[in-house]
Amino acid sequence: MNRVITSMALLVLGLVTALPALAQTGEPIKIGVIQPLSGPVAASGNYVRMGTEIARDWINARGGVLGRQVQLLIEDNKSDPKEAATAAEKLIVRDKVPVIMGAWGSSMTLAAMPKLEEYGVPMVVETSSAASITKRGNPWVFRISPPSEMEALGLEKYLKDFGIKQADFLAVNTDWGRGAATAFGDLLKRSGAAVGATEFMDQAATDMNAQITKIKAGTSDTLFLTTGVEQITLVLKQAQEQRLARKVITTGGSSSPSQLIKQAGPAAEGTYHILFFTPWFPEAMPDGKLAKTFVDEWNKRGHPFEGLTEGFRGHDGIMTAADAIKLAGKPDPKAVRDALWKVNIMGVNGPIRFEKDGPAGKESGQSKPSIFIVQIRDGKIALPTFAAKK
Amino acid sequence: MEQLLQHLLNGLLLGATYSLLGIGLTLVFGLMNVVNFAHGEFYTLGAYAVFAALVGASVSFFVAIPLAIAVGAALGALCERVLLRPLRDESIDTVMLVMIGLWIAMQNAELLGWGGVAKSVGTPFSTQPVVLGHVSVSPLRIFVFVVSAAFIVGAHLLLARTKLGRAMRATFQDRETAALMGVSIERIHTITFAFGAGLAAAAGALLGPVFLLYPSMGDLASLKAFSVVILGGLGNFAGAALGGIVLGVAEELGAGYVSSGYRDAVGFVIIVAVLLLRPSGLFARAERVG
Amino acid sequence: MRRLGLGALLAVCATAPLWVWNPYHLHTLIMAGIFAVLALSLNLLLGYTGQLSLGHAAFFGIGAYATGLLTVKLEWSPWIGLLAATALPALAGWVIGRLALKLRGAYFVLLTISFAGVISLVSVNWMDLTNGPLGLPGVPPVELAVPGLPALSLRTKGAYYYLVLATVVASYLFCLALIRSRIGRALVALRENETLAVSVGIDGTHYLVLAAVISAGMAGLGGGLYAHYTRFVSPEVFLFSYTVTMVIMVVAGGKGTLTGPIVGAVIFTVLPEALRELTSWQWQMLLYGILLIAVLFFMPRGIVPTLEARWRRP
Numbered sequence: 001m002n003r004v005i006t007s008m009a010l011l012v013l014g015l016v017t018a019l020p021a022l023a024q025t026g027e028p029i030k031i032g033v034i035q036p037l038s039g040p041v042a043a044s045g046n047y048v049r050m051g052t053e054i055a056r057d058w059i060n061a062r063g064g065v066l067g068r069q070v071q072l073l074i075e076d077n078k079s080d081p082k083e084a085a086t087a088a089e090k091l092i093v094r095d096k097v098p099v100i101m102g103a104w105g106s107s108m109t110l111a112a113m114p115k116l117e118e119y120g121v122p123m124v125v126e127t128s129s130a131a132s133i134t135k136r137g138n139p140w141v142f143r144i145s146p147p148s149e150m151e152a153l154g155l156e157k158y159l160k161d162f163g164i165k166q167a168d169f170l171a172v173n174t175d176w177g178r179g180a181a182t183a184f185g186d187l188l189k190r191s192g193a194a195v196g197a198t199e200f201m202d203q204a205a206t207d208m209n210a211q212i213t214k215i216k217a218g219t220s221d222t223l224f225l226t227t228g229v230e231q232i233t234l235v236l237k238q239a240q241e242q243r244l245a246r247k248v249i250t251t252g253g254s255s256s257p258s259q260l261i262k263q264a265g266p267a268a269e270g271t272y273h274i275l276f277f278t279p280w281f282p283e284a285m286p287d288g289k290l291a292k293t294f295v296d297e298w299n300k301r302g303h304p305f306e307g308l309t310e311g312f313r314g315h316d317g318i319m320t321a322a323d324a325i326k327l328a329g330k331p332d333p334k335a336v337r338d339a340l341w342k343v344n345i346m347g348v349n350g351p352i353r354f355e356k357d358g359p360a361g362k363e364s365g366q367s368k369p370s371i372f373i374v375q376i377r378d379g380k381i382a383l384p385t386f387a388a389k390k
Numbered sequence: 391m392e393q394l395l396q397h398l399l400n401g402l403l404l405g406a407t408y409s410l411l412g413i414g415l416t417l418v419f420g421l422m423n424v425v426n427f428a429h430g431e432f433y434t435l436g437a438y439a440v441f442a443a444l445v446g447a448s449v450s451f452f453v454a455i456p457l458a459i460a461v462g463a464a465l466g467a468l469c470e471r472v473l474l475r476p477l478r479d480e481s482i483d484t485v486m487l488v489m490i491g492l493w494i495a496m497q498n499a500e501l502l503g504w505g506g507v508a509k510s511v512g513t514p515f516s517t518q519p520v521v522l523g524h525v526s527v528s529p530l531r532i533f534v535f536v537v538s539a540a541f542i543v544g545a546h547l548l549l550a551r552t553k554l555g556r557a558m559r560a561t562f563q564d565r566e567t568a569a570l571m572g573v574s575i576e577r578i579h580t581i582t583f584a585f586g587a588g589l590a591a592a593a594g595a596l597l598g599p600v601f602l603l604y605p606s607m608g609d610l611a612s613l614k615a616f617s618v619v620i621l622g623g624l625g626n627f628a629g630a631a632l633g634g635i636v637l638g639v640a641e642e643l644g645a646g647y648v649s650s651g652y653r654d655a656v657g658f659v660i661i662v663a664v665l666l667l668r669p670s671g672l673f674a675r676a677e678r679v680g
Numbered sequence: 681m682r683r684l685g686l687g688a689l690l691a692v693c694a695t696a697p698l699w700v701w702n703p704y705h706l707h708t709l710i711m712a713g714i715f716a717v718l719a720l721s722l723n724l725l726l727g728y729t730g731q732l733s734l735g736h737a738a739f740f741g742i743g744a745y746a747t748g749l750l751t752v753k754l755e756w757s758p759w760i761g762l763l764a765a766t767a768l769p770a771l772a773g774w775v776i777g778r779l780a781l782k783l784r785g786a787y788f789v790l791l792t793i794s795f796a797g798v799i800s801l802v803s804v805n806w807m808d809l810t811n812g813p814l815g816l817p818g819v820p821p822v823e824l825a826v827p828g829l830p831a832l833s834l835r836t837k838g839a840y841y842y843l844v845l846a847t848v849v850a851s852y853l854f855c856l857a858l859i860r861s862r863i864g865r866a867l868v869a870l871r872e873n874e875t876l877a878v879s880v881g882i883d884g885t886h887y888l889v890l891a892a893v894i895s896a897g898m899a900g901l902g903g904g905l906y907a908h909y910t911r912f913v914s915p916e917v918f919l920f921s922y923t924v925t926m927v928i929m930v931v932a933g934g935k936g937t938l939t940g941p942i943v944g945a946v947i948f949t950v951l952p953e954a955l956r957e958l959t960s961w962q963w964q965m966l967l968y969g970i971l972l973i974a975v976l977f978f979m980p981r982g983i984v985p986t987l988e989a990r991w992r993r994p
Contacts, residue, residue, distance in 0.1 A: 425789070473973065476977070477976075477977075477980065480980045483726065483732060483927070483931050483935070484931060484976055484980045486732075486927075487927065487928060487931050487932070487972065487976055488972075488973055488976050488977075490924055490927070490928070490972070491969045491970070491972035491973035491976065492969070492973065493969070494965055494966075494968060494969030494972065495966055495969030495970050495973070496969075497965075498965040498966035498968075498969060499966055501965075502963070502966060613797075616790060616793065617794075619790075620787075620790045649805070651801070651804070651805040652801055652805055654797065654801060655797070655798050655801045655802075657794075657797075658794040658795075658797040658798045658801075659794075659798065661790060661791070661793075661794040662779075662791060662794045662795065662798075665783060665787055665790065665791050665794075666779060666791075
């Protein structure tokens with residue numbers, strides 16, 4: 001009897017000491033993801049999420065990170081900054097993630113940023129465009145998407161080809177829309193062009209006829225449009241209805257031209273779009289092979305083709321985070337933060353490497369993404385005639 | 391000048407849809423004293439029903455619309471029987487909160503069922519605008535305007551001229567007497583709510599193709615509907631019809647000449663002004679239903 | 681027996697930071713506390729005057745912006761900020777009360793909705809004042825500075841929890857005193873039968889305005905606490921969903937009681953977080969809506985009154 005008890009005790013003891021070791025090798029590395037999965041921009045948030053899942057599966061198929069599988073903990077910020085902050089807190093405190101990717105909209109990212117500093121956990125920002133995100137002196141922020149100013153610079157070399165003398169702006173009434181209107185407006189003024197009217201639309205608005213009528217009454221030759229694909233569709237349809245004959249350039253990278261062709265039809269003909277990924281010509285991307293493989297995998301999973309122009313952000317964000325963990329050697333937030341400065345990889349958009357941005361001593365990281373322009377011609381996506389030659 | 395004309399035309403078209411949204415709500419609000427926060431969700435339901443009919447069952451566009459209205463009315467009747475009837479004697483805020491719960495549940499069910507990506511509905515109308523002098527408008531919007539007007543007139547006739555309409559008005563003026571006269575109170579309540587829901591679904595079925603379909607599309611619609619109801623006076627049918635036009639035109643002119651950012655403020659300011667100066671609504675002398 | 685229960689509850693609350701070791705749970709409790717203050721404020725109007733304000737998020741938001749702007753742009757002390765967060769919305773409440781004058785019922789509701797709508801639009805569009813959609817990041821934490829000692833920053837969760845708890849208790853006691861006073865009795869008289877109350881000389885408008893002022897000020901204080909806790913104020917504080925949440929807490933908790941709103945606040949802050957754990961994000965809100973309907977069906981007078989009635993039965 002005693003022997004049975006003793007051997008059982010030894011067995012239990014053995015298991016108890018062995019278990020942590022067993023758990024360690026099996027335990028996955030967690031990466032937090034905060035996106036708007038419900039609310040007015042749910043489509044975009046979901047596309048990004050789909051991109052993160054592809055990245056995770058590819059990484060795990062190649063053996064994971066540091067020999068462990070990657071697990072994504074995905075939180076919905078419900079398009080509300082308060083929820084973004086709560087989600088960040090939950091991921092950091094409850095789930096103990098060493099790094100987060102998020103949070104799509106600029107005000108959601110800004111709301112989560114104090115939590116990053118409070119707990120010392122880095123975040124890879126994949127979509128937000130407000131300049132203040134990297135200028136606030138938060139050393140835990142690393143952005144791979146371009147701020148509006150950088151996006152405007154990307155347009156600079158094509159300005160002469162566009163031949164813009166005066167442009168109007170119609171933007172969504174959020175930090176993104178306003179920031180874009182300011183950034184592109186400054187670009188135009190620097191280059192000798194004039195700025196006409198600057199109109200805004202509420203994020204949930206569906207009727208923009210008043211703004212279009214006002215713009216039509218002006219003398220500009222170009223209209224800059226900054227908002228999500230849903231509102232762009234509505235604006236283009238209503239512009240067609242009012243016979244607004246202008247050159248239209250959409251900014252922000254969320255215009256999903258394929259979806260526009262489907263939903264706006266002839267109203268989208270001739271419009272230009274600034275994007276950060278051209279899934280119709282993946283070979284033209286800096287790493288053509290990676291881009292093509294990504295497009296194929298996306299299609300294989302049955303995801304809507306329109307979502308590619310945003311889904312890649314999720315992929316690049318997770319690749320960046322995973323690479324940082326690998327360089328750090330351990331899933332420790334501070335080590336990962338330091339490692340992020342050393343990241344030098346090729347994402348779907350192009351090279352990802354962080355430069356210092358913001359007040360000295362507390363810089364955030366900002367990468368310089370590639371910027372592309374496409375045009376809708378004859379119901380298909382094409383490179384603008386002048387760009388094809390370059 | 392042509393800018394003004396276009397603005398006025400925009401406002402008129404927009405206003406007609408606001409009217410359609412408003413009359414359903416004012417009936418339920420005025421006659422049943424129910425603050426229907428889920429009104430916008432029946433609007434959304436109407437739109438998605440058209441989408442489902444067109445894409446799923448491949449019916450014609452002109453069949454899909456009445457179908458969507460029927461679905462909306464049926465669900466409205468169901469909600470009244472299951473949710474509102476047991477709570478008939480509760481306070482107005484309990485009922486209001488139940489409607490809020492319904493709003494949350496319905497919207498998230500749409501999100502779950504259809505996903506967050508916006509959908510567009512194809513129509514048999516050409517996208518080339520019709521040009522009338524200096525202004526232009528799409529054929530679809532003309533169709534929507536005509537049908538909305540027809541619905542508004544039809545609803546008015548139902549209430550004013552038919553036996554059912556009289557029964558509805560009687561029930562809400564004096565329940566006991568109406569019951570003594572042989573009106574089935576239970577049935578009238580159900581029919582009234584179904585009517586309101588059906589009108590909301592009609593607005594959604596008509597406007598879905600004009601704009602886009604997404605699960606939270608009803609929120610803005612609800613807000614506009616409430617504005618229209620106040621403008622016209624609670625329970626005031628004709629007031630809601632006219633109030634919708636007033637709101638549409640005011641918003642258009644405000645956005646066009648004052649500021650596009652403050653566009654929605656126009657509606658709110660009007661409400662505040664009306665409430666302070668003439669709380670019974672701008673059209674108080676018009677026929678009251680309840 | 682009741683005293684014992686109350687004492688135990690207070691002890692539990694007072695020592696929470698010591699045994700709630702997970703900062704995320706403490707975060708939930710802090711948010712519950714802030715919402716408790718908000719729910720108590722709404723309850724003053726809804727439960728005691730019978731008037732429903734569906735624009736209460738406006739007072740919450742004005743309070744948040746008041747302290748946010750003063751502490752970020754002018755760099756004043758957060759204590760002055762909190763004071764402004766109470767005073768400015770109270771002023772707004774006075775304006776509403778006076779504007780409303782003869783409006784009752786649904787008309788009052790719609791006036792408050794419109795007011796909130798206008799304020800929300802102003803916060804988004806008046807870039808120079810409020811920074812528009814970008815919001816005000818970097819709101820400083822509250823500091824406790826006693827002369828002679830180094831300043832104690834209430835940055836840590838535990839410290840902030842006590843600040844919020846103190847505010848909840850103070851609000852509760854204030855409401856209790858108010859209800860028991862002559863003012864409270866007048867409010868109840870107006871709620872039960874306004875015509876009768878007026879006929880015995882109670883000035884309906886005067887008391888409604890008073891209730892609006894106090895209610896708005898309290899909601900503003902909640903907004904101030906929120907601003908210094910989340911350290912970021914943006915136009916989303918005016919979201920209608922905040923108002924809806926407050927109304928749910930008051931009505932489901934039990935309007936017209938003082939513990940009802942607090943219970944409602946705790947339940948409806950913890951519930952969404954619990955749902956976040958249990959189900960995927962697609963189902964969370966759907967379940968929330970269904971649960972809300974269920975609570976209202978089985979306990980239409982609110983959780984607290986229903987439970988109290990059940991305990992009283994032998």
